[in-house]
Amino acid sequence: MITIVDYGMGNLGSILNMFKRIGAAAEITSDLERIDRASKLLLPGVGAFDGAMKRINSTGLRAILDRKALQERVPILGICLGMQLLTRGSEEGVEQGLGWIEADTLRFPALPGLKVPHMGWNVVTPARRHALIEGLPAESRFYFVHSYYVKLAREEDRLLRADYGLGFDAAIARDNIHGAQFHAEKSHRFGMRLLGNFAGL
Amino acid sequence: MLRTRVIPVLLLQNESLVKTARFGRYTYVGDPCNTVRIFNELEVDELCFLDITATREGRAPNLALLADIADECFMPLSYGGGIRTYEQAEAIFKIGIEKVVLNTAAVEVPGLVNRIADHFGSQAVVASIDVHRTSFGKARVRTRAGTTDAHKDPVEWARELEKLGAGEILLTSIDREGSWEGFDTELVKSVTSAVSVPVIAHGGGGSLAHVREVVHVGGASAVALGSMVVFQKRGMGVLVNFPSPAELVVTLAPEIPRHDA
Numbered sequence: 229m230i231t232i233v234d235y236g237m238g239n240l241g242s243i244l245n246m247f248k249r250i251g252a253a254a255e256i257t258s259d260l261e262r263i264d265r266a267s268k269l270l271l272p273g274v275g276a277f278d279g280a281m282k283r284i285n286s287t288g289l290r291a292i293l294d295r296k297a298l299q300e301r302v303p304i305l306g307i308c309l310g311m312q313l314l315t316r317g318s319e320e321g322v323e324q325g326l327g328w329i330e331a332d333t334l335r336f337p338a339l340p341g342l343k344v345p346h347m348g349w350n351v352v353t354p355a356r357r358h359a360l361i362e363g364l365p366a367e368s369r370f371y372f373v374h375s376y377y378v379k380l381a382r383e384e385d386r387l388l389r390a391d392y393g394l395g396f397d398a399a400i401a402r403d404n405i406h407g408a409q410f411h412a413e414k415s416h417r418f419g420m421r422l423l424g425n426f427a428g429l
Numbered sequence: 430m431l432r433t434r435v436i437p438v439l440l441l442q443n444e445s446l447v448k449t450a451r452f453g454r455y456t457y458v459g460d461p462c463n464t465v466r467i468f469n470e471l472e473v474d475e476l477c478f479l480d481i482t483a484t485r486e487g488r489a490p491n492l493a494l495l496a497d498i499a500d501e502c503f504m505p506l507s508y509g510g511g512i513r514t515y516e517q518a519e520a521i522f523k524i525g526i527e528k529v530v531l532n533t534a535a536v537e538v539p540g541l542v543n544r545i546a547d548h549f550g551s552q553a554v555v556a557s558i559d560v561h562r563t564s565f566g567k568a569r570v571r572t573r574a575g576t577t578d579a580h581k582d583p584v585e586w587a588r589e590l591e592k593l594g595a596g597e598i599l600l601t602s603i604d605r606e607g608s609w610e611g612f613d614t615e616l617v618k619s620v621t622s623a624v625s626v627p628v629i630a631h632g633g634g635g636s637l638a639h640v641r642e643v644v645h646v647g648g649a650s651a652v653a654l655g656s657m658v659v660f661q662k663r664g665m666g667v668l669v670n671f672p673s674p675a676e677l678v679v680t681l682a683p684e685i686p687r688h689d690a
Contacts, residue, residue: 241525245500274527275550343627343650345552345596349432349474369432371475371505373552392431414505414527416472 230254230427231266233293235283237273237309243413243423250420252427264292267302268429273309277333277376278321280309285323297328301404303429304328305360311400311407312378320376328405330381331397339393345375346392350410352399355386360406360425361399368418370398370410378409433644433681434474434651437658437671438631439464441480441510444494448659449481450607452559452575458659458667461494465501468658471671473504477530477599477629477653479557480510481574484533490517492524499525507555509599513538518545522553530599532557533572535590536579546594551626556595558583560616561603568616575603583616584623591624598628599653605633607656609663612639617647629653635663637672637680644681 230247232240232254240256247254254270257263271293273280284290296302306314315325318333325333336344349369354361370390377396380386388399390409399422400407406426412419439461440447446458458464461478468476478498483490488511495508508521509530518529535542535556546554559571560583570581579586587598600620602613610633617630627650630643634654643649661668672680 241499241523242502242527245525246503249503274553343625346431347552347597347627348434348651350430411505414503416469416503420503 229266230268230270231263232256232270232272233263233289234258235280235287235289237275237280237283240272243270243272243307246413246420246423247427250424250427252424260288260292263289263296266296268426269293269296269302269304270426271304271306271310271313273307273313275309276320277309277312277318277325278323280313281321281323281325284313284326293326297326297405303404303426304406305426306405306407307413308374308409308411311409312376314400314405314407315378318376329385329400329402329407331378331385331400332381333376334379335376336392337394342393345373346377347373350390350392350398352388352390355383355389358387358401359429360401360422361387362425364418364421370408370412370415370418372398372410374409378407432474432677433649434629435640435672435677436475436477436629436651436653437468437473438477438479438653438655439659440655441478441494442482443480443488443491446659447481448607448655452481452603452606454607459669462497462501464659464669465498467669468671469501469503473671475505475507475651476502477507478509479530480508483511484573485576489513490521492520495521495526496524509555509557513541515541515544515548518549522549528553528555528597530555530557531595532559535595536570536572536581542590542593542595546596551594551596554595555597555599555629556587556590557599557601558586558590558620559601559603560613562613568619571603584619587620587624587628591626595626597626597651598624599631600628601653602632606631608633609635609656611635612643612647612649614643614647617643617649621648621650627651631655637676641680
């Protein structure tokens with residue numbers, strides 16, 4: 229069972245739809261006890277960094293998430309803003325992130341001809357082999373919508389790279405913690421493969 | 430690099446899919462859910478659904494139908510038609526549709542664009558501008574599916590919508606819609622050079638050459654196609670189709686400077 233954490237940021241219906249299509253059991257919940265019992269967590273998110281961290285910190289979710297991630301070490305996948313929350317902090321706000329991955333979230337620089345947010349389909353390049361990205365076809369493409377990107381402190385945490393004026397980390401993983409900057413749930417068979425891989429971890 | 434998005438725009442008349450020409454002359458295209466399944470298999474970049482009679486008939490968005498559509502879609506989705514309130518937008522997001530398209534309500538309901546963008550983010554709000562050229566060639570904004578003069582200039586209105594928090598502009602030429610004659614590139618260029626949010630060019634696309642022109646000359650960030658993706662050819666029957674990835678790569682490839690001897 230994959231527990232999709234509902235902390236009030238973003239629409240979660242499409243993530244559930246895709247797990248349904250894959251045939252993986254998943255639930256959406258904001259119930260702390262259910263989250264506490266979860267064997268696998270998906271941290272979604274659309275919106276502002278500070279708003280999300282304030283929600284997580286003020287609802288009692290923070291202590292549970294920290295324990296699941298760092299002590300129980302259940303597989304966790306952060307998507308879009310959910311991936312940025314895994315980092316130490318973001319240029320978008322002043323709140324500290326979850327800090328489970330040594331990385332920072334930075335704003336895309338204003339470059340001529342490149343609109344921010346980075347919105348649309350972009351191809352990714354694998355940085356190494358990993359169960360989360362196993363079986364992704366060459367030239368896999370994903371749907372992105374973001375104005376901030378994750379910069380890892382340790383290159384060995386890289387999974388997928390993408391390019392938008394500058395190279396950035398489109399997917400990351402360290403131990404049981406995983407992140408994907410793109411909306412896998414909106415990325416056809418490519419996203420289905422990745423979420424299916426996560427379901428199989 | 431980022432691919433220029435090519436987006437089928439599918440017109441709903443409540444629960445039927447239709448295609449119009451110059452906002453009139455309805456042709457029945459088929460069942461929305463079947464069509465969505467085909468576009469899903471064709472792996473299109475994104476889908477946009479517009480219920481073109483909802484506002485005029487005073488109908489709220491058909492959430493049951495939208496939920497059925499969202500269940501079949503594994504690509505980004507936007508919906509417009511009959512949205513008048515924040516709560517309606519919220520209900521649409523909950524279903525799994527991540528962008529709402531506001532046209533008439535952006536003009537008639539002050540604060541709506543702003544309020545939705547503030548809470549759900551600019552990326553969730555597509556402002557739609559329907560433009561008709563007068564007999565003197567002057568571009569004017571129209572609302573209520575093209576039936577009402579909004580007394581606005583499209584460039585100024587686009588600037589204002591960007592300020593209000595719209596994350597994208599869907600710019601439709603009423604005069605070209607369903608015509609297969611090519612986009613109003615001049616109109617598109619006037620808006621793309623005035624705003625920094627992505628502009629989706631819509632209305633008139635009849636060939637890949639048209640798509641190429643409106644991207645390279647008009648500066649469109651994305652292109653919306655109607656007739657081309659639901660009809661076999663101009664004047665022919667219904668056939669749901671989409672250019673292949675290889676065709677799109679060639680179509681959207683950057684202009685290569687010519688070095689004539």
